[in-house]
Amino acid sequence: MDNVTFHDHKPEALSLYDAVVDGLSRKDKSIPPKFFYDERGSELFESICRQPEYYPPNVERHMLSQLAEEIASLTGTGRILVEPGVGSAGKVRLLLDVLRPAAFVPMDISFDYLKNVMKVLAGEYPWLPIHAACVDFTHSLPIPAETPSGPRLLFFPGSSLGNFHREEAGDFLGMVHDMLGSDGMLLIGVDTKKSESLLHAAYNDAAGVTAEFNLNLLHRMRRELNADLDPKVFEHKAFYNGDAGRIEMHLVSTRPQKLRVNGHCFDxxxxxxxxxxxxYKYTPDEFLSLAKGSGFSEVRHWVDENGLFAIYLLSTI
Ligand SMILES: C[S@@+](CC[C@H](N)C(=O)[O-])C[C@H]1O[C@@H](n2cnc3c(N)ncnc32)[C@H](O)[C@@H]1O
Structure with a gap:
């Protein structure tokens, strides 16, 4: 395909080893969610999206397909479309024909998966120049140098903003605002607050795919770091923390154990x-106030008829 180029902008900070040693040395042990996504993790996430309990992808897709023309009438055509955390590019396919971007800049941390997805997309949209970049969007949003200039539109679906703590979410939106410049727009999908039982079911699907996705982090530590651990003595746990307004996902040790990684031993x-x-889940008021605090103004927002998911179109001016 001659309409796609690939760029590795993966920062040094993206070391699974450093993150594991740092995260397991803490009193409250943690590993950032970006390390879920090796090629297997990306496939498992796609499988989560097919589980009936996990409502966000279906609701957001339905909304985008209904709203595509209206969104295009507000953004205009011919923008440079940037999508951090593009995954399988399923949602952007609902918009490409109406937005008719001058170029598409898909970004993801999972480089092998990104390459495979973009080779297929380039064949489906031969008129679209694609400049795909392996990027850690928690650090920066570098646009490949050969990308044409022009007004930018950043698409950030999937409620990926919810993975940031609230303060970090504001910082991320500030970074997006700077990258977009004075004539930029942001189209973002954000999960709403709702009943605890719906949320609990969504992150504890009956087929156990979310559990497998969570546990894949341990398998990845074994594959890539030769970690001495047994994934079978961990359990997936996901619950809604109402005070913090977020779903939390944990790997719980089912017995006392020592976990060894390259000379380090963790009890x-x-x-x-x-x-x-x-x-994190946001009411429209909460999200709009966060976005305004980062310099954005609202163009329009839409909530689906059951109040399950929201899409916001914002402008940098
Ligand atoms: C929850 S999935 C959403 C995928 C897609 N945007 C959608 O809405 O279906 C998150 C995606 O972001 C990518 N990702 C996660 N953390 C990232 C990071 N720090 N930098 C770049 N990509 C990241 C993952 O590889 C995955 O493709």
Whole structure:
């Protein structure tokens, strides 16, 4: 395909080894969620999206397909479309024909998966120049040098913003605002607050795919770091922390154990957990106030008929 280029902007900070040693040395053990996504993790996330209890992808897709023309009438066509954490690029396919971007800059941390997805996308959209970049969006959003200039639109679906702590979410939006410049726009999908039982079911699917996704982090530590641990003595735990307004995901040790990584030894008690992900939920008022604090103004927002998910179109001016 001659309409796709690849760029490795992976920062040095992206070391699984450093993150594991740092995270397991803490009193409250944790490993950041970006380390879920090796190629196997990306495939498992796609499988989560097919579970009936995990409502966000279906609701957001339905909304985007209904709203595509309206969104394009507000953004105009011919922008440089940037999508950090693009995954399988399923949602952007609902927009490409109406947004008709001058170029597409998909970014992801999972480089092999990104390459495979973008080779297919380039064949499906031969008119679209694609400049794909392996990026850690928690650090920076570097745009490949050959990307044409022009007004930018950043698409950030999947409620990925929810993985940031609230203060970090504001910092991330500030970084997006700077990257977009004075004529930029942001189209972002954010999960809403809702009943605890719906949220609990969404992150504890009956088929156990979210559990497998969570436990894959331990398998990845064995594969890549030769870690001495047995994933079978860990359990997936996900629950809604109402005070913090977030789903928390943990790997809980089912018995006392020692976990060894390259000369480091970490003791875990029975019931002790490694905190692997947060997924913050936002009411529209909460999200809009965060976005305004980062310099954005609202163009329009939409909430689906059941109040399950929200999409916001914001402008940098
Ligand atoms: C929850 S999935 C969402 C995928 C897609 N945007 C969607 O809405 O279906 C998160 C995606 O972001 C990527 N990702 C996670 N953390 C990242 C980071 N720090 N930098 C870049 N990509 C990241 C993952 O590899 C994955 O493809």
């Amino acid at each position: 875990l008690e029975a019931g002790e957990s490694i905190h692997t992900e947060n997924s």
